Amino acid sequence: MGDHKDLRNDSATEKIKDLAEDIKTCMFCTYKNGRLQSRPMSVQEIDEDGNLWFLSDKNSNKNDEINMNSKVEVFFAQPHDKFLTLHGNATILYDRRKIKDLWNPIIKVWMPEGEDDPNLSIIKVTPEDGYYWNNKNGKMAALAKMTVSLLTGKTMDDGIEGNLEL
Numbered sequence: 001m002g003d004h005k006d007l008r009n010d011s012a013t014e015k016i017k018d019l020a021e022d023i024k025t026c027m028f029c030t031y032k033n034g035r036l037q038s039r040p041m042s043v044q045e046i047d048e049d050g051n052l053w054f055l056s057d058k059n060s061n062k063n064d065e066i067n068m069n070s071k072v073e074v075f076f077a078q079p080h081d082k083f084l085t086l087h088g089n090a091t092i093l094y095d096r097r098k099i100k101d102l103w104n105p106i107i108k109v110w111m112p113e114g115e116d117d118p119n120l121s122i123i124k125v126t127p128e129d130g131y132y133w134n135n136k137n138g139k140m141a142a143l144a145k146m147t148v149s150l151l152t153g154k155t156m157d158d159g160i161e162g163n164l165e166l
Helices: 009-025 061-068 096-103 105-109 139-152
Strands: 025-032 035-042 052-057 071-078 083-094 119-137 159-165
Touching: 009 071, 009 083, 009 096, 009 119, 025 061, 025 105, 035 052, 035 159, 052 061, 052 096, 061 083, 061 119, 071 119, 096 119
Parallel strands: none
Antiparallel strands: 025 035, 025 071, 052 119, 071 083, 083 119, 119 159
């Protein structure tokens, strides 16, 4: 069995930044009629307070769903290595200066008019709490321990996990 360590406030924020900045792509989930609506998204920034910043088309379903219910779930996963679940509230913003700060040329695939596209919006997710799991010694060590565990039949959990409270 792995270790358990709950994190609060600044420690929780540091864990969010560490995991989310490394993984980058998440399943971004909104609610519609009480059901999760999920889609992959890339986080553009995680600020010093642990807020996650995304760019989105203001006419998207996710923006409509956030306008009806600001509660969101965000799931990050890097197989055999790092996992992060966050529960929070989303806010839609239209700050042109912040859009320029968050802009990445790959976003032009979805927003062909670029960073000046009038339909471009920001989604800011403010986490309330969450859960994390990551291994202690890196992905290669985790894979090696999994192989040994399969061969020997002994559990060799190398993980550390815990609740996050902000």
